[in-house]
Amino acid sequence: MDQTMQEAYDLDRQYVLHSWSVQGKLSPKVISKGEGIYFWDGEGNRYADFASQLVNLNLGHNHPKVVEAIKKQADDMCFIGPQFVAPSRSRLAKKIIDLLPDSFGKCFFTVGGADANENAMKIARACTGKQKIITRYRSYHGATYGAISLTGDPRRPPVEPGVPGIVRVFDPYCYRCSFGLTYPECGLRCAESVREVIMYENPDTVAAVFFESVTGSNGIFVPPAGYMERIEAICRELGILLVCDEVMTGFGRTGTMFGFQNFDITPDIVTMAKGVNSGYIPLGVVAVSSKLAKYFDENMLYCGLTYSGHPIACAAALGNLEAMEEDKLVDNSSAMGALFKAELEKLAKKHAYIGDVRGIGLFTCLEMVKDRESREPLTPWNGPAGPMAHVSKALLDNGIAAYIRWNYIFLTPPIIINETELMDAVARIDAALTQAEPAIAQEVP
Template sequence: MNTSELKKVNVDEVYKNDRDHMIHSWSVQSKLNPMVVNEAEGCYFWDGNGKKYLDMAAQLVNQNIGHQHPKVVKAIKDQADKLCFAAPGFANEARSTLAKLLSEVTPEGINHFFFTNGGADANENAIKIARLATGKWKIISRYRSYHGSTYGAIALTGDPRRPPVEPGMPGVVKVYDPYCYRCTFGKEYGKCNMECVKHIEETIMYENPDTVAAIIVESVTGSNGIFIPPKEYFTQLRALCDKYNILLITDEVMSGFGRTGEWFGIDNFGVLPDIMTMAKGINSGYVPLGAVGVSDEVTKKIYDKNLFCGLTYSGHPLACAAAVATITAYREEKVIENAKAQGELLANFIAEMKEKHRSVGDVRNIGLFGCIELVKNRETKEPIVPWNGSGEAMDRVKKSFMDDGVYMYLRWNYMFIVPPCTISEEEMKEAFLAIDKALTIADGYVEE
């Protein structure tokens, strides 16, 4: 798309209306200066003044299919002409077709789906289903996690967005994470005896297994730093759940639909969940949608019970039609395979950056789910800005990216590399140049 082809927008009016009337998420309203976004296509978007940005954040790690995919846009238009809405109690083509398609791409045994509006309420409803199926009520989740901002989902969450809105849903118990770079137990992978799993079993025993309904984990931790667990972590966690009759819920909201180079993050670890949640990449956010996938075994346990889950927009026809088109495009255009291939390119590049730049403490990626962790000192691993904080170093890094027309997801001392799964090698190399330049700036904040 050329700049001359962009539709004109009154930038001043859009901005004024926003600041006069909008309340933005996760923000101090008085300090906001939001960019006016005008149009988007593929891996790029344009601001109101016509400047082009390479979207290396996939907006909120959800534009897996890329912006304005023509097949998805057409599916929404066609569905709007046919049926814009049907109450959840009815069957309709878009809804039932999507459920069948999901059963074909989700892990073995996940064949039943409850549709939601997004990831947070998918996790909320997964908890309801787990409690109904087991007759137990406690839920174990991890400290370095994010499961959504609604009251139940934020209670499941471990990161700093939770405490300001407490008290939350009762019955949630927190455990530590498989964060090998900063192991809570002071161990080194390979010599650790998987203490992070043994800690979970000890917690279960303290809480009484007869009270624990489920363990919910992100298959690959997302916004807290892209923590990729060792394969044996999930093997042992699955065995732990089986031992104590606890359901394993995998949160695939961010790690699903190609992000890790597989359909779902859990596919990388060779275990089967009892329940899985999804959103974001299910239709790349073209219309809000989430889902809870439930195994055949769990479905049997709730089939003759009243399900106390309900949303007016559950299985919204426009959203489902967009998802059907998205999943079809993933398959036909080999988007999942592209994410794996570009992920290999990414792995090589970030390894080079670790060798080249003193500010890089750790690098990790699985598919196009990547993170560069910045430190002041490699020996002490002190973050370049405080955990749950900000500072001049990351402010300058952000400015460098924006000046170069590359939009990155930055949080604390983490630089996330999470572009659309449709990204090309040429576009990846464009981003690499900007990353290399930004890391040179970060190197100036390293303390010997």
């Protein structure tokens, strides 16, 4: 590593706090550059970015269309406050509304996904006059206090108490059904249980059901056929808003523009961030139906952020969407996703520690188990890395940067990926699993 890279590392370790980490155990890689689906570390090693960083770099690294949009906007106007009209913000709001169902009317802009979800919660409570929000136990909606309160995963309890009024239900996790049933004979018990919980809570107190369209960082659980439609029907029956968190699943990730478009539903509120401009500049969005937007014609919107709808962030989003349309990247995500899943299913036949392959579009997860019959996780939920540490190392050794959590390997490459790049990565994943298996076998009885 050259002197510049070494200096960057030393300064980082002395002055930077890294998220979700015990600081003394860290030895982060210095990253020198990125291009397309790849990035390079300070020692010149290249990695295929099969995490899209934090599932936000949908267009990959340094896409020229987005970079040019940023440069042009910076030349015109770097910043203007949200109390003024910013042309890039206005154009982006219309563009997003045009991508959504006809029932949608306006956008409120935020800085990222967490505050998009917090503001969606504020809007749902304001418009309904009700307080309770239904979320799922394995959900993730962000790390700010309101968003982490909505969240169900283990990152929430250490910072409780949070925002009151959150009620949780079980997930559509078919591989490990909370009710011990099998789809479709289950009759969508996980969906029916949502209605049951709402009835116990009293529908007159429930403002919204707040779900990720496809559960993301807790395991990529694709809802079974009919689940989301049943959830919407319950909401309509009981007078409750349906909020779809598209922070991770939006903008082509699942092979459709938005994840909820894989189902026959129309939400009332959609939150988004990450892929809206591939993370090049922080940006989040709360899109609301015309009916909800009209409420604020006569009532105060108690939401506001200094950087709401930052002109450069919005310009980046416009460049991002233009590139998606020109290069037909939603279709590419669908096609490459189908190929990728088929190839991963082939790997599952070869590697006995792969218990389940699931995903939709380029939003894919391998669940690793000690034994396929028992389905015992290779590493416990919310436990130490254990044998999965060998998997992490082997993937990096073979040039694959993936997001690994518990016994899950998340594989979410940029949606610009082509077949040659994909098949090369499949071969590298195969080699990594082969490399890790002897070390795993020494730890697993």
